[in-house]
Amino acid sequence: MKRFECKDLGLSCEFRAEAENEEEVVAKAEEHAAAAHSMPKGDDTKNRIRTAVKDAA
Numbered sequence: 001m002k003r004f005e006c007k008d009l010g011l012s013c014e015f016r017a018e019a020e021n022e023e024e025v026v027a028k029a030e031e032h033a034a035a036a037h038s039m040p041k042g043d044d045t046k047n048r049i050r051t052a053v054k055d056a057a
């Protein structure tokens with residue numbers, strides 16, 4: 001499992017996403033980032049999200 005937490009990007013936000021693989025968790029987080037934080041969808045945002053993706057038990 002992979003996990004992303006918005007607060008790991010320095011945002012005061014309780015959003016977290018979990019998925020079986022990095023691609024899925026990045027996709028979920030990208031949707032959230034666009035909707036909640038007005039981040040543009042695309043490689044820049046995805047790369048930023050990837051830096052915060054961690055392994056989850």
Ligand SMILES: [Zn+2]
Binds near residue numbers: 014
């Ligand atoms: Zn957020």
